[in-house]
Structures are given as C-alpha cells and as structure tokens.
Amino acid sequence: MEQKKDxxxxxxxxxxxxxxxxxGLLGVILCFCPAVALAxxxxxxxxxxxxxxxxxxxxxxxxxxWFVEPISYYPVLGTVGTYMAxxxxxxxxxxxxxxxMAQAAAEVEPGSEKASVIATLGMAxxxxxxxxVLTIGVILGSSVLSMLPAxxxxxxxxxxxxxxxxxxxxxxxxxxxLGVVVLAFxxxxxxxxxxxxxxxxxxxSNYLPTLGCIFFSxxxxxxxxxxxxxxxxx
Amino acid sequence: MSVSELQNxxxxxxxxxxxVVLVLVQAIxxxxxxxxxxxxxxxxxxxxxxxxxxxxxxxxxxSVVILSGMLSLLVTxxxxxxxxxxxxxxxxxxxSLAAGFGTASVGVELGSSGMTELAYTMGLxxxxxxxxxxxxxxxxxxxxxxxxxxxxxxxNPAMLTALSSAAVIGAFSxxxxxNIVKVNKNTIAVILGGLIMFVMMxxxxxxxxxxxxxxxxxxxxxxxMIITALLPV
Numbered sequence: 393m394e395q396k397k398d399x400x401x402x403x404x405x406x407x408x409x410x411x412x413x414x415x416g417l418l419g420v421i422l423c424f425c426p427a428v429a430l431a432x433x434x435x436x437x438x439x440x441x442x443x444x445x446x447x448x449x450x451x452x453x454x455x456x457x458w459f460v461e462p463i464s465y466y467p468v469l470g471t472v473g474t475y476m477a478x479x480x481x482x483x484x485x486x487x488x489x490x491x492x493m494a495q496a497a498a499e500v501e502p503g504s505e506k507a508s509v510i511a512t513l514g515m516a517x518x519x520x521x522x523x524x525v526l527t528i529g530v531i532l533g534s535s536v537l538s539m540l541p542a543x544x545x546x547x548x549x550x551x552x553x554x555x556x557x558x559x560x561x562x563x564x565x566x567x568x569x570l571g572v573v574v575l576a577f578x579x580x581x582x583x584x585x586x587x588x589x590x591x592x593x594x595x596x597s598n599y600l601p602t603l604g605c606i607f608f609s610x611x612x613x614x615x616x617x618x619x620x621x622x623x624x625x626x
Numbered sequence: 627m628s629v630s631e632l633q634n635x636x637x638x639x640x641x642x643x644x645x646v647v648l649v650l651v652q653a654i655x656x657x658x659x660x661x662x663x664x665x666x667x668x669x670x671x672x673x674x675x676x677x678x679x680x681x682x683x684x685x686x687x688x689s690v691v692i693l694s695g696m697l698s699l700l701v702t703x704x705x706x707x708x709x710x711x712x713x714x715x716x717x718x719x720x721x722s723l724a725a726g727f728g729t730a731s732v733g734v735e736l737g738s739s740g741m742t743e744l745a746y747t748m749g750l751x752x753x754x755x756x757x758x759x760x761x762x763x764x765x766x767x768x769x770x771x772x773x774x775x776x777x778x779x780x781x782n783p784a785m786l787t788a789l790s791s792a793a794v795i796g797a798f799s800x801x802x803x804x805n806i807v808k809v810n811k812n813t814i815a816v817i818l819g820g821l822i823m824f825v826m827m828x829x830x831x832x833x834x835x836x837x838x839x840x841x842x843x844x845x846x847x848x849x850x851m852i853i854t855a856l857l858p859v
Contacts, residue, residue: 399663399666399667400663400667404659404663404667405772407659408656408659409768409769411652411655411656411659412656412765412768413765413766415648415651415652415655416761416762416764416765417762417765418648419645419648419649419652419714419715419761420758420761420762420765422644422645422648423645423714423715423754423757423758424754425641425642425644425645426638426641426642426706426707426710426750426754427747427750427751427754428641429637429638429640429641430638430747430750433637434632434637434743436743436744436746436747437747438747438748438751439731439732439744439748442731442732442748443728443731443748443751443752443755445731446727446728446730446731446748446751446752447727447752447755447756449727449730449731450723450724450727450752450755450756451756451759453723453727454720454723454756455756455759457720457760458759458760458762458763459759459763461760461764462760462763462764462767462768462771463767463771464797465797466768466771466775467775467789467790467792467793468790468793468794468797470772470790471768471769471771471772472656472660474764474768474771475652475656475764475765475768476652476653476656477764478715478760478761478764478765479648479649479652479714479715479761479765480649480652480653480713480714480715481712481713481714481715481716481717481760482688482692482712482716482717482718483717484717484797484801485688485691485692485717485718486685486688486689486692488794488797488798489684489688490681490684490685491681492794493680493681493683493684493843494677494678494680494681494684495677496680497676497677497679497680497681497839497840498669498673498674498676498677498680499673499676500669500673500677501783501787502787502790502791502794503783503786503787503788503789503790503791504783504786504787505667506664506667506668506669506673507790509660509663509664509667509669509674510664510669510673510674510677512656512657512659512660513657513660513661513664513674513677513678513681514677514678514680514681515653515681516653516654516656516657516660517657517678517681517682517685518681518682518684518685519649519650519653520650520653520654521682521685521686521689522685522688522689522692522713523646523649523650523713525686525689525690525692525693526689526692526693526696526709526712526713527709527713529693529696529697530696530700530705530706530708530709533700533705543855545694546855547851547852547854547855548690548691548694548851549811549812549855550811550812550815550850550851550854550855551687551688551690551691551847551851552688552691552801552805553802553805553812553813553815553816553819553854554815554816554818554819554846554847554850554851554854555687555688555819555843555847556798556801556802556805556816556819557802557805557815557816557817557818557819557820557821557823557846557850558819558820558822558823558843558846558847558850559798559823559843560795560798560799560801560802560820561819561820561821561823561824561827562823562827562842562843563791563794563795563798564795564798564799565824565827566791567791567792567795570792570795571795571799574792574795574796574799575799575802575803577799578799578800578802578803578804579803579806579807581800581803582803582804582806582807583807586807601800601803601804602796602797602800602801604800605796605797605799605800605803606793606796606797606800607796608796609792609793609795609796609799610789610792610793610796612792613788613789613791613792614778614779614785614788614789614792617784617785617788
C-alpha cells in the first residue's frame with residue numbers, strides 16, 4: 393500500500409501536473425491561431441477600443457465563471473479532470489456525466505486514486521467522440537440540420553434534462569436523503585434567483601446554483617459521514 | 627472574397643485546426659499515462675475497459691446536442707470557428723453571446739445579413755479573449771486545489787469518497803433544479819428520465835442483467851426524450 397501511494401503521489405501526479413500545465417497554457421496561446429491568421433494573411437485587425445468594450449461586456453456577463461467553475465467542479469473532476477475538462481469545454485453537459493458514468497461502470501470509489509485514473513480514461517474517450525461528431529457535423533454542414541425532421545430537433549431539446557434526471561437518480565440512489573435535500577436546496581436557489589433575491593449579484597444565475605449545490609452537498613456529507621467506517625454505503 | 631468565403635477559407639480551417647489537434651493530443655497523452663498507471667494502482671483491464679465503454683455510450687447523446695448548437699454558430703461565424711470554439715473550452719451557451727458582443731461593438735448584430743470582415747474579426751477576438759479565462763485559472767490552480775481538498779479531508783479515504791460522491795450529487799441536483807423550476811416540458815423530462823432510470827436500476831439489481839447496466843442510461847434518456855416530445859402541451 394505504501395509503495396502504491398509513492399507511485400501515485402510521487403510519480404504519476406507530478407507527471408500529470410506537468411502535462412496538464414504545459415498543454416493548458418499551450419492551449420491558451422494556440423487559441424489565438426485563427427486571430428493571428430486573420431491578421432497575417434488577410435490584414436484584418438480588431439479595433440482596440442471596440443474590442444475592450446466587447447471584452448468588458450463578456451467579462452461582466454460571465455467573467456465570474458472563469459473563477460467559480462474551476463472551483464465548483466474541482467471536487468467532481470479531480471486534478472487531471474480539471475485540466476482536461478477546462479481545455480475541452482462542455483463540462484456540465486458532457487465531461488461530468490462521462491467521468492461519473494465511467495467510475496460507476498468500473499465500480500471504483502469516487503475520490504480514490506483508481507477513480508482518478510478511470511475519470512481520465514472516460515473523459516479522454518468523451519473528448520475524442522465529441523470532436524469526431526463535431527468534425528463530421530461541420531463537414532456535412534448545415535445540410536444535416538435541414539435533413540432532420542422537426543420532430544427530432546424538437547425532441548433533442550429534452551435530451552439534456554432527461555440525462556440530468558437519470559444521472560441524479562443513478563448517483564443519489566445510494567444516498568437518497570442527501571439527494572432529496574440537495575435537490576430541494578437547488579430548487580430553492582433557483583426560485584430565489586427567479587424571484588429577484590440575488591439581483592445584487594451580477595450573473596448569479598450562471599454560477600450560484602451549481603456552486604451552492606456542490607458545496608452544500610459536500611458540507612452536509614462531511615458533517616454526517618462516519619469517519620471510522622470506511623465507505624459504509626458504497 | 628466575400629465574408630462567407632473568408633470565414634470558410636482553407637487558411638481558417640488550418641488555423642482553427644491547430645488548437646483542436648492540441649485538445650486531442652492532450653486527451654490521448656493523458657489517457658495513455660492513465661492506462662499505464664491503472665494496473666499499478668490495482669485496476670484491472672476489465673475495469674478500465676468498462677469505464678471507457680460506459681463513457682463512450684454516455685458521450686453520444688450530448689455530442690448530438692452540442693452538434694446542433696454548433697450548427698447555429700456555423701451560420702453566423704462560419705464552419706472553422708464554430709468547430710474550434712465547441713471543440714475547445716467552449717460551451718454552446720456562451721459562444722454566441724461572446725460573438726454577439728464582438729460584432730455589436732462595431733455595430734453589427736449577430737445573425738443579421740450585414741456581417742462584415744471587421745465584425746467577424748471582432749467576434750472572433752472576443753470569443754477567444756472571453757474563453758481563455760477558464761483555462762488559465764483552471765490550469766494554474768488545479769494542483770493547488772488538490773492541496774486544499776487534502777487538508778479538508780485530512781487525506782482520509784472515507785472522507786474523500788464522501789466528498790466526491792456528494793459533489794457529483796450536488797452538480798446533478800443543480801442541473802436538474804435548473805430544468806425543474808422552468809415548469810414546462812423540461813420539468814417533465816427531468817422527472818421521466820429519473821423515473822425510467824430508477825425502474826431500470828431496480829431491474830438490473832433484481833435480475834443481474836449486466837449488459838442492461840451499460841445501456842440503462844441511454845434507454846432512460848431516449849425514453850424520456852421521446853415521451854416528453856410526444857406529449858401534447
């Protein structure tokens with residue numbers, strides 16, 4: 393057991409951290425490729441003053457998410473998962489469901505070293521599939537959408553709500569009380585936001601519910617967990 | 627060259643392809659390391675394959691939803707940019723918003739027929755500048771957050787498991803609550819998805835049908851989605 397720990401913490405994680413930081417920061421630089429291409433090949437440059445206005449508008453609407461989301465999702469994604477999910481995007485609708493389903497299928501304890509490895513594998517698969525589907529889609533272009541009958545595009549609107557409902561049941565079934573309490577808490581936050589209680593917090597509806605639910609759920613679980621009985625309910 | 631030709635030019639495809647390839651490279655490098663590490667940490671090949679298969683099945687539905695989101699962006703910002711922005715960092719919700727702020731800053735409404743070269747340039751720059759915040763912060767703080775988490779749980783495996791399972795429940799509760807409070811067909815979809823999943827899991831438990839466990843989620847999503855869409859309201 394001691395040796396395993398040395399390997400994970402002393403060898404595996406430092407390697408993964410290094411890869412994560414290099415690829416993440418490289419990603420930030422490479423993002424500018426199309427903008428640089430516009431400038432170098434076509435001589436098209438943005439107007440700095442107008443760009444600043446646009447950036448401020450964007451930052452005001454969802455800038456808080458840049459900081460809140462990595463913190464909110466960290467306990468769900470883990471360290472390697474955080475590197476992967478934030479570079480590839482589509483976190484709530486894709487990475488979180490895939491990582492948790494992979495862990496459930498492999499029957500590993502969430503939060504364990506094994507779970508971290510499985511989440512990494514699961515997320516990598518989902519990234520490859522996501523990009524493949526988008527690539528095929530973009531090659532076929534908008535003709536795909538016009539080919540689909542209206543009933544199908546209409547039904548697609550209900551795919552994510554159905555997915556979330558099913559996933560909540562899957563993961564809360566072992567912890568029914570926690571699931572019910574946290575879901576009720578989430579509904580209350582949304583009702584409060586819709587009722588205007590958080591109007592003083594700009595963009596609150598974007599980040600407050602998820603941040604609130606995750607940390608509320610963690611707090612309840614930590615206060616009620618039996619520290620001596622290891623994984624009693626799993 | 628028209629704006630649409632510019633947006634879909636070979637140059638833009640190559641320039642947008644570079645960061646997309648990086649995302650794939652990162653995923654593959656991480657996956658290889660994890661696959662090698664698995665057995666050393668006590669994972670069996672079977673477990674790792676089960677995890678990957680389950681993730682592949684789970685990926686399909688959301689991928690199609692993201693694709694349909696990309697198609698609306700494709701009309702306004704062109705193929706390459708839409709493809710790149712949803713393959714990396716992006717999320718359907720914020721991309722159109724950011725592009726809209728960019729084009730509006732030079733007086734062009736996104737989705738109108740008046741797209742100009744300048745508006746396209748502004749839209750693209752705004753999308754890039756507004757998205758890198760996520761990666762910068764997440765990349766720089768991931769290992770720091772690990773230290774915080776270790777302190778909170780005292781590196782106790784039972785506490786770590788409790789924390790992670792609770793976090794997953796918290797995340798899905800929030801996503802569900804968001805749809806439930808809409809009190810429309812989305813509400814029904816959440817409830818039906820949960821209900822069908824519950825029944826499937828009970829069947830799996832009682833009859834020990836292995837293959838059904840892999841597909842339970844897909845059946846729940848498809849069933850709930852189709853029933854919700856067919857409901858008259």
